[in-house]
Amino acid sequence: MFHTLLFSSLLLFTPPEGAGEAPAEAAGNATPTNFSEANALLLKLTKNSRLPTEQAIPALRAAIESSHEYAPSFAADEEARERQVSALLLLARELQRSGENEEAAAVMDEAIRTARDDTPNAGQFGPTLEELHDERMSHIEAAGVAQLKVDCARACKIYVDERMSEEAQELPLGEYRVWVEDVSGKFSALRVTARLTEVDEVVTVRYAPKPKPKVEALELQVPEASKKPERERLLAGWGELILAGVGAGGVVGGSVLIHEAKEDGGRSGGYALVVIGGGLYLTGVILAIVDETRASKRDKRKQKAKDKRKVELGWPIRF
Structure with a gap:
């Protein structure tokens, strides 16, 4: 007995199927992104929908508005145009059921104007809607x-x-x-x-x-990382010669001082002069070698580029 009462209580508090569903989820009416989706949504709502009035009205409005975005495609598809008119008739019926009679009349007017010479089949949705259709048709013709x-x-x-x-x-x-x-x-x-x-x-x-x-593709010129211009020489040629010459003179002068100091039996600063002079001489010689090597490579690159331009500008002559 207890189990029977418990089961009955659970049935009383079980929500009905579909309760709590959002209108969009129940209708499956995600916003269409192309003609095929808009047409499929109209088909679903006009043929298979059993939505309550409070859910059907916004779903039908959204589907009808989506159809306005694909005029050329609807114009080329007779069945799609018929579904569009059927959706307007269904919307008018649901508005009638909800007591919005003025809005229902306005939607019926739109259905009649949209259908043009093809009289909308309002009778398929009940005699009340058919009466509204006949009333609005008389009003439109009289206007x-x-x-x-x-x-x-x-x-x-x-x-x-x-x-x-x-x-x-x-x-x-x-x-x-x-x-x-x-x-x-x-x-x-x-x-x-x-x-x-x-x-x-x-x-x-x-x-x-x-x-x-x-929409033209803009060619963005990204500046290369700033580089200091390459110097042609590390030191001017005349500077390298002077440096080497001064260094050689220092070596010679230092050697003389050392020799004289040995004869006099004293100490001499000639050693320091020899070291400094040797350093200056080696520096001048090394700089001259490096600069001449770089200059030689530059000349070769320039000559190569010049030869390439000659080949590109050359005009083949055949006999």
Whole structure:
């Protein structure tokens, strides 16, 4: 008996399936990123969705708005256009159920204008929605029409509410999404909302496109690490000769002083002079050798580059 009561209590407090799901997760309506995804979302919501009204309304709105982003693709796909109208009818029905009658009427008007000559099949979603359709259709017909004209400066394609359209056409009063694009694809498309508010007025949309901005690869010149210019010589040639000469003179002078000191039997500073003079002489000679070697290598590189230019500029003559 205790186990039966415990089991019954658990059933009472078990949440119903699907409770707590976020609307987006329940609908699976992640924002589409291309026409295929937008079309698939419309198909799911119009054919397989059993969402509660509070979840269906935002899901349908999002799917319908996504369809506006792919006018050329929807214009080329009859089934996709039918799904778009069905989604509008479903949205109108859900708005009716939630008591938002004015909003439902506005959505029904959009469905009628979007479908154009193809009468929306509102009856498939119930008699109440069909009555709303007939009522709004009578209202739209009584309101009259105006002319929407698209003036293209170059060959263009025109889409109105995701339907292929002519440059000039009579339409019921209301708002229309206008998409105009260059036939060659070299220019940017134009997307505007045209509002027809007065009977027999002519609303003109002008399309004079500018070339799409070219994205050119910029060649960035990264400065090389700063280098001190290579010196042609470590010491001027005349300086090396003087250095070697002074050093040789010091060696000779020091040697003389040492010799005289030996004859006199005294000490002499000639040794220091010999050491200093020898150092100066060796320094001058080594610098001269290094500089001459570097100069010789530079001359060879210059000659090689000159020979290469001669080959590149040479003109072969054949007989």
